[in-house]
Every structure is written in C-alpha cells, then in structure tokens.
Amino acid sequence: MKKLINSPETVLADSLVGVAAAHPELRVDHVNRIIYRAAPTRAGKVALLSGGGTGHEPLHGGFVGVGMLDAACAGAVFTSPTPDQMLEATKVVDSGAGVLHIVKNYTGDVMNFEMGAELAAETGIVVSVVVVNDDVAVEDSTFTAGRRGVGTTVLLEKIVGAAAEEGRDLAAVTAVARQVNESGRSMGVALSSCTVPSAGKPTFELPENEMEIGVGIHGEPGRRRVPLAGAAEVARQLVEPILADLDFTGAPTIVMLNGLGGTPLIELYVMYAEVRKILDAAGITVARSLVGNYITALDMAGCSVTILKADDDLLHLWDAPVNTAGLRWGI
Amino acid sequence: MVNDTISLDQLTGWLTRFRDLVTEQVSYLTELDSAIGDADHGSNMTRGMGAVVERIQASPAGTVDELFKGAGMTLVTSVGGASGPLYGTFFLRVGTTAGPVGTLDAPGLAAALRAGLDGVVARGKAEAGDKTMFDVLAPALDAFDDALLVSSDISSAAGAAYSAAQTGRDATEALLARKGRASYLGERSIGHIDPGAASTSLLFQALAEILVKE
Numbered sequence: 001m002k003k004l005i006n007s008p009e010t011v012l013a014d015s016l017v018g019v020a021a022a023h024p025e026l027r028v029d030h031v032n033r034i035i036y037r038a039a040p041t042r043a044g045k046v047a048l049l050s051g052g053g054t055g056h057e058p059l060h061g062g063f064v065g066v067g068m069l070d071a072a073c074a075g076a077v078f079t080s081p082t083p084d085q086m087l088e089a090t091k092v093v094d095s096g097a098g099v100l101h102i103v104k105n106y107t108g109d110v111m112n113f114e115m116g117a118e119l120a121a122e123t124g125i126v127v128s129v130v131v132v133n134d135d136v137a138v139e140d141s142t143f144t145a146g147r148r149g150v151g152t153t154v155l156l157e158k159i160v161g162a163a164a165e166e167g168r169d170l171a172a173v174t175a176v177a178r179q180v181n182e183s184g185r186s187m188g189v190a191l192s193s194c195t196v197p198s199a200g201k202p203t204f205e206l207p208e209n210e211m212e213i214g215v216g217i218h219g220e221p222g223r224r225r226v227p228l229a230g231a232a233e234v235a236r237q238l239v240e241p242i243l244a245d246l247d248f249t250g251a252p253t254i255v256m257l258n259g260l261g262g263t264p265l266i267e268l269y270v271m272y273a274e275v276r277k278i279l280d281a282a283g284i285t286v287a288r289s290l291v292g293n294y295i296t297a298l299d300m301a302g303c304s305v306t307i308l309k310a311d312d313d314l315l316h317l318w319d320a321p322v323n324t325a326g327l328r329w330g331i
Numbered sequence: 332m333v334n335d336t337i338s339l340d341q342l343t344g345w346l347t348r349f350r351d352l353v354t355e356q357v358s359y360l361t362e363l364d365s366a367i368g369d370a371d372h373g374s375n376m377t378r379g380m381g382a383v384v385e386r387i388q389a390s391p392a393g394t395v396d397e398l399f400k401g402a403g404m405t406l407v408t409s410v411g412g413a414s415g416p417l418y419g420t421f422f423l424r425v426g427t428t429a430g431p432v433g434t435l436d437a438p439g440l441a442a443a444l445r446a447g448l449d450g451v452v453a454r455g456k457a458e459a460g461d462k463t464m465f466d467v468l469a470p471a472l473d474a475f476d477d478a479l480l481v482s483s484d485i486s487s488a489a490g491a492a493y494s495a496a497q498t499g500r501d502a503t504e505a506l507l508a509r510k511g512r513a514s515y516l517g518e519r520s521i522g523h524i525d526p527g528a529a530s531t532s533l534l535f536q537a538l539a540e541i542l543v544k545e
Contacts, residue, residue: 075411078369082415084408107511111416111454115407143507144514199370218369220515 086116104149
C-alpha cells in the first residue's frame with residue numbers, strides 16, 4: 001500500500017485537521033467529527049445534515065456550505081458515523097425550522113441515522129429523513145437491503161440545499177428531496193479495486209483485462225465481471241440499465257459523469273462524450289451536465305453515470321448559487 | 332441446586348465474559364465477515380465490548396438497568412456500522428425492561444431478553460431465515476422460555492439457550508442473506524455462517540458459562 005498518510009489509524013482525524021486549515025468558512029468539531037458552516041443557520045432556514053463513512057470525498061464534508069449542506073458527520077473509512085454524532089450535529093445546525101437528514105441506503109447508515117433522529121426528537125427538534133436509493137445495479141431490491149445510495153446523493157444535496165436556502169419549510173424541502181430521489185438513477189463500473197487504509201491491500205482483485213459492472217462505492221461486488229471494453233461499450237453497459245429502469249423522455253435531465261477516485265478527468269470526458277451520444281440517440285434532453293470526482297471510492301479506478309429526470313423547479317434549484325469546497329458556481 | 336435468580340455481579344460477569352469471547356474469536360468473526368460482508372465485525376465487536384467493560388470497571392453500575400443501558404449506549408456510540416445499533420438497542424431494551432433492580436428472577440430475565448429481541452427486530456426489521464443475528468437470538472430465547480416451563484433454574488435455561496444458539500448459528504450457513512450488505516451477494520451468500528449470528532451465539536455461550544461457574 002502506497003498512501004500519503006501518517007498511519008491508517010489517524011487518516012480521518014488528520015484529514016479533518018486539513019479541512020479546518022483549508023476552509024476558514026467551515027468549522028470542524030474534531031471530537032464529534034462534524035464539519036459545519038462557520039456562520040450559524042439563519043433563523044427560519046431548514047438545516048440539511050448528511051454524513052456517512054469517509055472515503056467518498058468530496059461527499060459529504062466537501063458539500064458543506066452556502067447552497068448545500070449545513071453539516072456533515074464523518075465516520076471511519078466506509079463505516080457509518082454513530083447516533084451521538086448525528087444528535088450533536090442536529091443540535092448545532094437547527095435554527096428552529098427543523099433538520100432534514102440525508103441518508104444513503106446502507107444498513108449501518110440507516111440504523112445509525114434512525115437512532116440519531118430519535119435522540120434529536122427527544123430534545124424537541126423536528127427531524128425529517130430522506131433515504132437515497134438510486135443504484136440500478138441492485139436488481140432484487142425486494143429481497144435485499146434495497147438499492148444503494150450513490151450518485152443521486154450529490155445532485156440531491158445541491159438541489160435540496162438550494163430549496164432550503166430559498167426559505168422553503170421542512171415539509172417542502174423534504175418533498176423536493178423525495179422527488180429528486182425518485183427521479184434519479186445511477187450505475188457504476190470499476191476498473192480496479194480500492195485499498196482501505198486499515199486493510200492495507202486491495203478489497204478485491206480485478207485482472208488487467210476485466211472490469212466489474214454495477215459496482216458500488218465501497219468495493220462491494222457488482223452485477224457481473226466482464227472483459228474490459230472501449231469507452232463506447234462501457235457507456236452502453238452503464239446507460240442501458242438506467243434507461244430500462246425509468247423513462248427519461250419528455251423531461252429535461254441533469255446528467256453526472258462521476259469519477260470513483262482513481263480515473264483521470266480526461267477519461268471521464270471521453271466517457272461523457274459516449275454517454276451523450278447514447279442519450280441523444282434515445283431522444284433524451286440533457287439540460288445540465290456535471291463531470292468530475294464527486295462521490296468516490298478512495299482510489300478506485302472507474303466511473304458512474306447518474307441521470308436525474310428534472311423539471312423547471314429542479315433546474316431552477318440546480319442553477320442557484322452554491323459555495324462549497326466540492327461544488328461552486330453563481331457566487 | 333436450583334438457581335432461580337441472577338445477580339448484578341453475575342450480569343456484569345456475563346458482559347465481561349462476552350468481551351473475552353469476542354476478543355478470543357476476533358479473527359474467526361472477521362473471517363466470516365470477509366466472506367460476505369466488509370471484514371470488520373470482529374474488530375468492531377472487540378472494540379465495542381472493550382469499551383463496555385472499561386466503562387463498567389471505571390464506574391460499576393448500581394442497578395441492572397444502569398448496567399445494560401450503559402452497555403447499550405457505549406456500543407451505539409463506539410461501534411458504528413450495523414452491529415452498533417443492533418447490539419446497542421438490544422442491551423438498551425434489556426436494561427429498560429429489567430428496571431432499577433439489583434437481582435433478576437428467571438421470568439424477569441426472560442422478559443428483559445425478550446424485550447431486547449423486540450428491539451433488534453424494530454431496529455433491523457429482520458425476520459426468521461434472513462441470515463442475521465435474529466436467527467440465533469429468537470430460537471435461543473424460545474429455548475430459554477421453554478426450559479423455564481420445566482424448571483426455574485436459570486443455568487439450565489441458559490444452557491438450553493446456548494445449545495439452540497449454536498444450532499441457529501450453524502443453520503445460517505445454508506441460508507440466502509436478505510438483510511445487510513451480505514444480501515447484495517444473492518446466491519453467493521449461501522455456504523457461509525452469518526458473522527452476526529456467530530457473535531450472538533457467543534453472547535449465549537458467555538451467559539451459560541458464567542452461570543455454570545457459580
């Protein structure tokens with residue numbers, strides 16, 4: 001394992017020190033491992049809290065700031081944060097208008113956030129929850145823990161953050177969050193595994209001439225292992241299952257081509273060109289695009305495609321100003 | 332001799348013995364979790380129960396509810412993942428149902444454990460045959476209750492529970508996982524014992540062992 005770390009045990013703590021040093025507009029609670037905005041939540045504004053295991057940067061801490069999240073709880077690499085963290089963060093960001101918890105659908109995350117919300121409710125804070133489950137790679141979702149939360153989480157945090165910034169109330173903000181989750185679908189591919197610092201070796205072995213289609217963001221297995229192919233063929237294998245799952249015609253869409261951490265941007269643009277050809281041929285209108293590393297799996301090589309079926313309101317919220325470490329425009 | 336009560340000291344000993352067993356079996360639990368999960372169950376349980384016992388040693392509980400609520404909160408805040416909330420909820424509910432007492436009689440212990448199981452079900456939504464800790468916890472408590480119908484002796488009930496726990500643990504090997512990260516493996520989850528079922532079996536082993544020692 002070659003990594004720029006001091007030790008596997010201190011990766012999270014050391015990185016939070018770096019976040020605090022680089023971003024004076026943010027505050028870091030190093031004990032509870034919470035990243036939150038330096039400016040207190042404006043009175044009447046619904047607060048947005050997310051979190052999860054680390055290793056997916058810039059998600060979630062990199063999306064804390066004006067126009068997106070109010071706070072993010074950080075767990076160990078690929079491990080959910082704990083309810084006491086969610087309770088503390090909820091207390092810090094609540095202005096009295098309530099807090100929306102944005103949770104990716106993984107068993108540990110769901111249970112820890114659920115307990116955190118229960119503890120917060122006991123203190124009188126109104127909490128609502130959206131669980132993101134957009135990964136079409138999971139086929140038998142009724143017989144499993146359900147679809148995983150992946151790329152749509154990024155689009156959701158941006159769009160819902162804008163809705164909260166506009167002053168919409170908790171019910172309205174939650175409704176936008178549910179709409180985004182129901183309208184977004186993702187699919188990923190890995191060309192290599194990732195190496196979790198504490199494990200010290202790759203989570204799985206992928207031969208030079210193979211790729212794993214339908215991979216998640218933790219090095220978990222995908223739908224199938226197939227021979228490596230050119231960008232056009234890989235794009236087809238990612239986009240087709242998404243289009244088979246939801247009808248995207250007749251509405252403007254937002255498309256994200258996301259790198260998993262170990263793939264250069266030039267390859268992501270090659271992939272994006274191929275994805276656009278397929279969408280154009282299918283008669284799908286792409287209104288907005290996002291290409292880059294936004295929800296990663298440490299150093300995994302590969303990418304994911306997310307397509308969101310939008311409407312005028314979602315596009316308006318997407319275009320609203322955002323000022324975070326990971327996403328910034330309109331400021 | 333029939334032993335129809337269990338003391339706060341014995342219950343503390345139960346948690347300590349559980350800590351010892353998960354620590355001894357850390358590699359085994361992690362190995363099971365490597366096959367169908369994310370390879371952290373052994374280290375998570377060892378860290379969590381280590382914190383529980385440290386807390387008990389630093390400030391011993393005065394009552395049964397204090398003991399188990401403290402253990403539950405410690406697990407919830409120190410473990411993360413799925414096992415933190417599940418084991419944490421189990422012990423929190425055991426404590427709440429046991430109440431501020433210094434000793435539990437056999438029906439009292441049975442009721443507390445049953446409340447713990449209900450908490451696990453409420454938290455994890457698991458059903459029989461999903462290949463989870465439920466597949467050990469439920470049959471073990473049924474065996475515990477059945478044994479108490481015959482005799483009020485807690486140590487023989489705990490022995491029966493442990494025996495049912497082992498059977499339940501081994502039976503998870505043939506099951507298809509329907510909950511948690513293992514469920515994404517589909518058919519590939521068959522042929523492996525569930526790590527949560529294995530650690531729950533250690534919980535009943537610990538109870539049986541500390542009662543036999545008396």
